[in-house]
Amino acid sequence: MSHDHAAPKNLTPAFQWAVGLNTVYVILEAIAGFMTGSLALIADAAHNLTDVAGLLIAWAAMGLAKRTPSDQFTYGLGRSTELAALANAIVILIGVGAVVWEAMGRFQTAVEVPGGTILAVALVGIGINFGTAMLFRSSQHGDLNAKGAYLHMMADGAVSVAVVLAAGGILLTGWTWLDPAVAILVSLVIAVTAYGLMKSSLRLTLDGVPENIDxxxxxxxxxxxxxxxxxxxxxxxxxxxxxxxxxxxxxxxxxxxxxxxxxxxxxxxxxxxxxxxxxxxxxxxxxxxxx
The missing domain is CATH 3.30.70.1350 (Cation efflux protein, cytoplasmic domain)
Structure with a gap:
């Protein structure tokens, strides 16, 4: 009986563009965040950094999954993709906890932040995050790694939109508390997304029936x-x-x-x-x- 199967879609170009664009943006956003003292920008940069790490892990796992079975790994190394998705979710949840902790302290000690600079950087982030999300859109329904990348980029795009709204609010009202408030709100949204990814990847790791199988x-x-x-x-x-x-x-x-x-x-x-x-x-x- 034949066991030949169609190869999964080649996502290497998507990973290359996603890693490259997000690395550049993380550097830009981190510099802007530390120069302005904006926790919302720093929080987003930290999260984007974990996403870059997650993309690299997923990319490496995708390469391992293509290796042919061996005497020691008779099914091949395909399960590395499941472990990559699980690791990605855990790292994101840890980062969310750190950002929320820092944001709570900001309510005790207000920090003046320039809304204009935050607005400009966040607008760039909207384009980069939603743009890279589209690279994985067509593959997200058949690959948990691609779904993880897609969800992360979409969440990052939502983060950038929230930061834009916070910056606009600071410019109009002078309410600096909007910066940590948005950081917390965004972190909670990201946590929900990461939890769903962790649940799905843990299910596969424990040999559960995949969600798309009846x-x-x-x-x-x-x-x-x-x-x-x-x-x-x-x-x-x-x-x-x-x-x-x-x-x-x-x-x-x-x-x-x-x-x-x-x-x-x-x-x-x-x-x-x-x-x-x-x-x-x-x-x-x-x-x-x-x-």
């Missing part, structure tokens, strides 16, 4: 295949953020058709996005214990 639908489909009396030992798990594996035992009283395994594997891939199916056929008199 196990009940697959179970019903397998049980209703011609010649199948019953089924058991159905296991579905992620080999990487883009590939899914399945194993199952099918009880068949009569010998299966010559093309049964090939056609079943093909349909599992076509209908349910199962890239690697291993099917064991058993006779009712010699079937293993079902658990």
């Amino acid at each position: 196990k009940n639908a697959i179970s019903d489909w397998l049980a209703n295949l011609p010649g199948v009396q019953s089924m058991h030992h159905l296991h579905i798990w992620a080999l990487s953020t883009t590939k899914t594996a399945l194993t199952v035992h099918l009880v068949m009283p009569e010998p299966a058709e010559p093309n049964f395994l090939t056609e079943t594997s093909h349909e599992l891939e076509h209908e349910f996005n199962i890239d690697h199916a291993t099917i064991q056929i058993e006779h009712p008199d010699g079937q293993c214990e079902s658990k």
